Amino acid sequence: MSPKKNGSPKTHMEQQLTAVLFAAIVGLLLLFLLASSFPREFLTTYRNTVPEGTPLLGRVEQAVQIFDDLLVEETPGYEGFLEIYGAAQKAMGKRTIPDPNYSYLFLTNQGQITYQINERDLTEPANKIVALKETLEQEKIPFLWVQAPFRLLDETEITPITFDYGDENADRFLAMLEDQGLSILDLRVSFREYRKQGISQQDLFFNTDHHWTIPAALKATETIANNLADKYDVPIDPTTFAEDQFQITTQENSFIGSMGRRVGKIYGGVDRFTLVVPRFETDIQLWETDYGVTTQARGSFEDAVLVKEYLEDPEMTANRYAAYHGDNEELVFINHKVPHGKILIIKDSFGVPVYSFLSLGVHEVRALDPRLYKGSISQYAKDYEPDVVIFLYNVDSLNQNMFLWAD
């Protein structure tokens, strides 16, 4: 677009004004960047990442990589730019958002932001679960696979340009387990039933986060408890998890989940967050172990289990879902109000509210997160001798990386 060839040149005044403002914007961004934690973060990351003895050019290459990656996250006004990006996508009516981590995020017809799940070969993971079940069978420890839903993406809810193999993957995976005689509780069935009963998608899943809502997790816990009581003789009273046993507090426009944080609130909106705590008296002791360090707390469910920082943080992007004590290598819940019952649950992040609620119904619940726990699960179960071992994974966790424990 040569001003000379292609139309009348702009007068110097407006070009100069543009130039001055351009210089001011990039200059200020640079100044704020230098004054931010970026230089220190860069040096720290460099020192922690680049091994000593790396050749000079290798160091330069890695330093460049660290600089470029860090700069994106540390750009002054990052959240403001993200909102502008989201606003631009919204203005254009875009339903798909390219994303460096998820390839694409997309907006469902229900107004929920999610990502697409590719077709996966799940033969090896299925074999690993079958082997684990057989080992536990020899020890007379029952095993239950609980399949958690992920969004319930029926064809009518996604745009034709996206795809989602999540449910297909899960169907194939569960068929492989069933062929080998494993017991399965497919929560997708009950969740679809909830939808038919008129419960909205928003009541079951956050709009801006990929997890189920806390009330939905409570429903899932009740279904699991029913199953454990009926089929496994686990001494658990399913009525413990009835909705009327809990105080339910909803705070509107208070939570932006991990998907929403990637597209901004103009595009993704803000979720309500519903806190669910027992009305009855509780006395829970909780040990959490991470990286070899164990800490302990005892008190009511609210005091011992809930991580209040996530709830009290005024930032809507605070991970409120993790208030139910999320993502630890090992958690041990002892319920001093219930004398019987031991459950070992191997879980992904969908299990966070579930194990917390389950701890209200039995004497002891132990939870392992295979992303962090690298020991032998079968050995752990043999030593612990629970009434049942539950594996709770959502549809997206059916991938090789979630089956890497040492068995």
Place this chain on the structure above:
Amino acid sequence: MLFSSLTFLICFLPLTLLVYYTLLRQHRRLQNYFLFGASLFFYAWGEPWFVFVMMGSIVANYFFGLLVQTRKKPWIIVVMLAVNLGILFIFKYFMFTVANINLLFHTNWTTREIILPIGISFFTFQAISYVLDIYRNKAEAQKDLLHVGLYISFFPQLIAGPIIRYQTVALQIQNRVESMELFSEGVCRFLMGFGKKILIANNMAIVADHCFRIVGEGNGTTAMAWLGALAYTFQIFFDFSGYSDMAIGLGRMFGFKFPENFNYPYISRSASEFWRRWHISLGTWFRDYVYIPLGGSRSGKGRTFFNLFIVWLLTGFWHGANWTFVCWGFLWCFFIILEKALNFEKKVYFKPLGDSLLSRRLISIVKHVYLLLLVMIGWVLFRSQTLGDAIHYLNLMSGAGPEPLSDIRTLAWIKEYLWIFLAGILFSVPLGQRFQRVPAPVYTTLLLLVLIVSLSYLVKGAHNPFIYFNF
């Protein structure tokens, strides 16, 4: 480093401008040395090894320049070409050559994987033009090695052109005049290019990548193949011309005036016209350093066609070491020769309808449709990994295969990227230049909006491909 990166825009560029216009103000020699150093830093960012290849090229061509200035011997040119093209051959064509020898003679030669230094074709051609211009007495050899270095490596045009002739900038290196007017023009031009690259080309890349992948997997439809070809047609234009705009704009910010590289190529009505408007600096380089030295069009039709064949063979190879690029070059060669043989460009009305306005309009439309079809077919060849992929894609576009004509996905993709397609159309034709005539506050606001929204795409880490790795 890429212009379309946060590192460039909020770190490298403001710091370079700051040092250039404050600390080194009034010191032309120091400014030039600084720009040379900054250019080496720019090039070394990400791939530090390759900066030594470029520095080797600079030193070698500096001495070739001095030598050819004093002794106008053809052998110096032969040696210079052998060195420059030798470097290019090793990095760009060696693996391709070995692979084809293995295929042809059933041998089993192996090579280490050779990574192509970014922009090697651009800076090699600039280096060659430097020595050739001195040999032809069109320029004086530069006595200062660092100034030769600045000419060859100056970061605005280093990785994606335009290919600058030494004679164009020889005087500017020492005697350019920076001014607020030129700087401001440069900023505006840079912002236009930045927006073209980030907002149009990168979005079109998503559509093109998707369509080519789906068609490659055998799940495409005819409409999707056309959509992918159209998206790539926009992607490559806005990416390449966006980079050229940014390069020209950056040059102006530092007082340099670079030649234009694109002039609305998609409004052309013949293959010859298209190449007068597309990547102008490459076309004129081949014209001046290959076509005319071979005899140009002065030695009869047969010789002219042969000369064109050589130019297009080289043009194809210049774009990449793959038979798809060679075939793409031959495609253009064939139609340019055909047009010359038929006097195509001089036919301005349909003979049966006489010389009327309707007749002129009609032929103009037909020629335009012909050119756009040719361009899109060419880009399919250009974009495909293999000739087999290209044939499969073109076959699907023709509608001759068993695949469905369209499906709901294609419409959804169009809907999803409708605004970007419309922007692509608008800025492919001179209608977009009306933007230059909007009132001053609107002009400034729109350009700054382009900057802010483009920055938001970079912060988001949106798709930001670099498509010149082959060049």
